[in-house]
Structures are given as C-alpha cells and as structure tokens.
Amino acid sequence: MNQTQQPGEHVFLELRARDAWSQREYESAQSIAREAAGLAASHGDENAWWNMSFLEAECFKKLGNIREAEAHARSLQEHPLTGRYPDLSSRVATFLAVALQGQGDLAAAAEEARRAVAIAASAADSPDLHITAQHALIAALAESDQLDDAWQECLRLAELITADVNSQTAGKAYWVIGNVAYLRRDAATGTDYHRRAASNLSPSNDLDLWARFNRASAALRLAGGVVEPETLECIERAELAASIVGGSERDKLELSLTRAHWLFLTAQYDAAVDRLRPICDASSLIASQTAAEAYMLLGQALARSGDALEGLFQLEKSQELFRQSGAPDREAQVGKLIDEVHRRAQA
Structure with a gap:
C-alpha cells in the first residue's frame, strides 16, 4: 500500500x-x-x-454505456458479499434487469427481475427495494408484450404502496402502473396513475427523473393515440428539464423520438421524417425495441408523405428489430402496416 x-x-x-x-x-x-x-x-x-x-x-448506465454497466454488475453479482445479503443481491438483480432491457434482451430482463422480486420479498423491512424490483419486472413484461402478466404484477405493486413508502418511490410505482394501463388501451386509468405519479415526483428532488417521467408519460399517451394539450405539455416539460440536466446521447435520442411521434400524429409528416432520420442513423445507441419504434414511425411518415417504397423498407427494418427484441405483438402490428402500405401503393 x-x-x-x-x-x-x-x-x-x-x-x-x-x-x-x-x-x-x-x-x-x-x-x-x-x-x-x-x-x-x-x-x-x-x-x-x-x-x-x-x-x-x-x-456507466447514466452515461449510456449499458454493456459496461451490465459487466460491472455481473461481477458484483458473483461476489460473496452480495450472496450474503438479500438487499444487495436484489439491488444487483434489479439493476441487471434494467440494463438487459436497455439492450433489448427482454426475456433475460424479465427473468432477472423475477429473481430480484423473489429476493426482495425475503428481505426484511425493505418495501422500497421490493417496489423497485417489482417496477423492473413490470417494465420488462410490458416491453415484451406480456401485458396481462404485467397488469397482474401492477396489482401486486399497488398493494406495496403504503404511507411508509417515500414519495419518489411511490411516484415511480404509479408511473409504471400508468404505463401498463396505457399499453392496455385504458387511457383513463393510465392518465389517473400518471397524475398520481406527477403529484409524488418533484423536479426539485430529482430533475433528471422528472424529465424522464414526463418523456415517458408523453410517449405512452402518444402510443395510445392521446393527442391533447396535456400530452404536449409533458413533452415540453421533458425538453425543458433535459436542457438543464443534459443527459446521455441515448436520453436525447429517446426524447427526440417522442417529439417525432407527436409530429407524426399531428400530421406533420415531413417534419417527422426530418427528426426521425438522425434517430434511426444512431439507432445502435438505443435499445433495439426503441429503435424498432423509430423505424416504424419513419416508415409510416414516409408512406404518408408519398414515398411508399422507402417507407416499406423502413417498416421491414422495424419488424426485424421487434422480432429480435422478443416483442411479437408489435412485430405483428408492423406486419399489418406493411400490408396497408402495399394495398395503398397498388390502389
């Protein structure tokens, strides 16, 4: 020494x-x-x-170096100290679930998250730990289109939110429950839970978390076709917060994708294409299921603006990325979009 x-x-x-x-x-x-x-x-x-x-x-995760983050967490998972303490083991398993989801490995993410939940449930006096693990499991299931299973886990999560849970943790829990409600096409329930999340999350406590919540809330509203002033306000709050906190290149691309989705749904197709092209060019920096969404929007925007051939090419890329990610429902959704573009081109 x-x-x-x-x-x-x-x-x-x-x-x-x-x-x-x-x-x-x-x-x-x-x-x-x-x-x-x-x-x-x-x-x-x-x-x-x-x-x-x-x-x-x-x-590493904050900087967008997801593979390095996973490798580091794997080494911790194998350490004897982690094995001796359930709280440490659950923290690492939860972290790995999020990292795997960020790389598009949704099946492995769900498996790791289930492990985290089981361990957290055995850890005494750790409600926040259990909620965080449950959150990771729901996110992985929802991303892989297992929405019924995700909703059942949401009901379990709701039971864990008591007066003893701190407001930030409760806010994140309400956030993920709202996400799944939106994905199940229950916009009213989704909006209700996202409003509960907003009342618990404070920009003064964690501006980065506030930015990510507003972006995610807007993205889920848009996915459910909810195009209203409140959705645009979420996007603008996220953009303002992000301009202050900065964030990784991945964060910036995901926020730009949300704005592009708004442009597409408000029929601003050329503007959407201009915003989507650089996102797709940098798609290696984002999760494969997120990249698939970008290619899907680009394909639709191109087709709507009159370029059916390139639109089909981009939609086929999207379909393959959803297939690789293990998201069969969204893969099938893109397949239907491809059929629609073909029919319109031949009409």
Missing part, C-alpha cells in the same frame, strides 16, 4: 464520488468511485468497496 494513503482516504473519496453523482457529473463520479473502491479494497473495507463498485455501475 502507498505509505501516503491514509486509512480514511477512501471515505473522503466516497463523499466526493457521491457529490459528483448528485451534481450529475457522471464521468467524474465514475472515476472517483473507481479510485475509492480500489482504496477501500486495499484497506479491507468490503462494504465501502461494494458501494463504490455499484455506484460505478450506475454511472
């Missing part, structure tokens, strides 16, 4: 890493967390090493 290192130095570095995280300086937080983890290991402080290693994985 370097003789200049002091026994408490890794604690000071941990504070610096968490401060950088709170300031959304994720590259700096990741670098400091790695240094802190190394020092903690050299001092034999296993708990500090674990916490800093997990923070490093979270920084």
